[in-house]
Amino acid sequence: MKQLTSINELNTEIHQYKHLGNTIGYVPTMGYLHEGHLNLIEAARKENDIVILSIFVNPLQFGPNEDFDSYPRDIKRDLELAAKCGVDLVFSPDVAEMYPSEPSYTVIVKNRVNVLCGRSRVGHFDGVATVLTKLFNIVQPNRAYFGMKDAQQVAVVEGLLKEFHFPIELRAIETIREQDGLAKSSRNVKLSEQERKEAPAIYRSLTIAETAIKNGEKSKDIIIEQMMKSIEQNTSGTIDYIEVLAYPELQDIEVIKGKVIIAVAVKFTNARLIDNITLDV
């Protein structure tokens, strides 16, 4: 497995891959790899000749009071895991390589961002879309792999690929969970012991909603209220949002019908956790 930190060197490598007619599967991450990431790598491994993983904690997608500095990082461990999973090349640039100066051009996302994380993390998806536009142009993948854990990100990337005519296929991969249901996340290590015990209540609230909907509940407000109660009773966290929306449009709905996403964000002391399920009702 190769590791490169320079865009120039990566360009040369990509040129070689393309010249030899290889297809490229690309998994963008912020590192501190867990099984959620490894599952994306496996999916990419199955469908492509070459698998490229990027590890870059992108300052542009963090707000001023967010956890850019304290975001967990362990490149040595990540490289070992990536090699074991059959990654061909890890691209791990530093911030100066990706942004040698203050960016003069950024992507502004206008659709699908006035809800969920886009509303509570203003500018977050502009940062995501900007870095992905750069990374897609650098890596030139045939397919890009994203996790449904960040379902709003999947929706935004789908729009980005379409509107900017990137010849890249988007693959959205299911959420990988701990045995107790908690969605795997690099940020889970930032939970206290007590918070870690409470955190599975987030997914439990989603399963409560799913059961209620399957039993015929059509009212969004009732679902949200049940989830809110369940999270408030079982965690010390603060609910950032609970929303039920049409998916992938992320538009408001009156009654629960068709493809919907139920999404939740909860703030603990040092970690804000998100989770969601999508249903076809």
Ligand code: AMP
């Ligand atoms: P991150 O490193 O958090 O930016 O995540 C990189 C990619 O891994 C994104 O496409 C995430 O949606 C995906 N991902 C993160 N956690 C999980 C998970 N538990 N299951 C599946 N995919 C995940």
